[in-house]
Amino acid sequence: xxxxxxxxxxxxxxxxxxxxAELFTLTYGAIxxxxxxDLEEVEEVNKQLDQMGYNIGIRxxxxxxxxxxxxxxxxxxxxAEAIAKVGFKMFLGVTASVTNWDADGTSCSLVLEDNPLVDxxxxxxxxxxxxxxxxxxxxxxxxxxxVSMKTEVTWIxxxxxxxxxxxxxxxxLKQVPEEYPYxxxx
Amino acid sequence: xxxxxxxxxxxxPPPPTASGNNAHMMYVFNRNxxxxxxxxxxxxxxxxxxxxxxxxxxxxxxxxxxxTAKMDPTSVEKGxxxxxxxxxxxxxxxSFRTNTYRLSFMESPSGIKIILVTHPRxxxxxxxxxxxxxxxxxxxVKNPLYSPGMPIRSELFNMTLDQxxxxxx
Numbered sequence: 051x052x053x054x055x056x057x058x059x060x061x062x063x064x065x066x067x068x069x070x071a072e073l074f075t076l077t078y079g080a081i082x083x084x085x086x087x088d089l090e091e092v093e094e095v096n097k098q099l100d101q102m103g104y105n106i107g108i109r110x111x112x113x114x115x116x117x118x119x120x121x122x123x124x125x126x127x128x129x130a131e132a133i134a135k136v137g138f139k140m141f142l143g144v145t146a147s148v149t150n151w152d153a154d155g156t157s158c159s160l161v162l163e164d165n166p167l168v169d170x171x172x173x174x175x176x177x178x179x180x181x182x183x184x185x186x187x188x189x190x191x192x193x194x195x196x197v198s199m200k201t202e203v204t205w206i207x208x209x210x211x212x213x214x215x216x217x218x219x220x221x222x223l224k225q226v227p228e229e230y231p232y233x234x235x236x
Numbered sequence: 237x238x239x240x241x242x243x244x245x246x247x248x249p250p251p252p253t254a255s256g257n258n259a260h261m262m263y264v265f266n267r268n269x270x271x272x273x274x275x276x277x278x279x280x281x282x283x284x285x286x287x288x289x290x291x292x293x294x295x296x297x298x299x300x301x302x303x304t305a306k307m308d309p310t311s312v313e314k315g316x317x318x319x320x321x322x323x324x325x326x327x328x329x330x331s332f333r334t335n336t337y338r339l340s341f342m343e344s345p346s347g348i349k350i351i352l353v354t355h356p357r358x359x360x361x362x363x364x365x366x367x368x369x370x371x372x373x374x375x376x377v378k379n380p381l382y383s384p385g386m387p388i389r390s391e392l393f394n395m396t397l398d399q400x401x402x403x404x405x
Binding site: 092106109111112113116117119120122123141196197198230231232 | 267268269291294298343344346347348364369370372374377378384404
């Protein structure tokens with residue numbers, strides 16, 4: 051029996067269990083608020099959000115692979131498309147677009163017009179350096195690391211800081227091939 | 237099969253065609269060679285201790301994957317044998333059969349390898365292995381108390397797995 055074809059983001063999104071969007075947004079907001087209270091330093095909060103996102107990403111990748119039937123991506127361009135069209139749709143309900151490819155195809159931007167994490171949010175003056183959605187950059191980095199790609203993910207544009215969209219830059223640092231894990235003399 | 241909120245595991249499992257213990261044993265490895273799960277239903281001969289057995293199985297599959305990829309007549313790459321491959325690159329073998337058993341294998345792009353050893357007349361188990369991968373996601377990955385990379389100790393997962401495997405033809 052040939053393997054099943056990859057499913058589109060919409061099809062999977064229609065089939066997974068969904069949670070109330072406001073509950074999701076408010077829960078995330080509560081997490082960020084608590085981190086700000088506990089850590090006080092905006093840079094620390096950014097780092098912590100990224101770490102949390104990383105821990106989510108290393109698990110999320112298996113769910114993504116299991117539900118979407120996506121076969122191995124031949125190159126980074128395919129990977130970026132898969133994240134933007136299938137991944138974001140499946141988990142956040144919004145699609146992103148992929149733009150700004152650099153010359154060797156190792157760096158691109160994912161642009162989100164709509165971001166459910168930031169509904170109702172406005173950054174006060176005391177939190178000006180905060181990347182509110184930094185958890186997303188951690189998630190992408192963690193997930194890609196589990197498929198052998200070491201990446202660097204940073205925010206280029208952030209609507210909470212006055213820009214007109216959310217733009218995440220994903221840069222492929224290197225592909226890590228699988229190595230035989232046991233030493234020969236063991 | 238219905239789970240916590242009523243959502244179905246997708247894809248749906250193939251309908252069970254025969255009852256009884258057709259499966260001998262099952263291994264789940266992660267990308268670092270850690271044996272996350274070993275289940276045994278029907279194995280009469282055990283020659284190595286558990287650790288050596290796992291290493292042997294992992295090594296066997298690692299080498300087989302490498303060899304099958306290099307011997308691929310349709311591949312355009314000219315890599316040398318022994319050069320580490322990216323997970324999932326090249327062709328992927330999915331089963332081999334001897335006169336006494338059939339070994340079915342599935343590897344996800346994230347390096348999770350699922351191996352099921354059954355009796356030799358079993359058909360293509362790729363869909364079943366995908367279903368088991370879905371079970372792994374639902375019961376293990378989504379469990380916040382499970383640390384990735386550690387052996388799986390989930391009664392619920394073991395139970396559901398046993399139930400499903402017993403139904404395989």
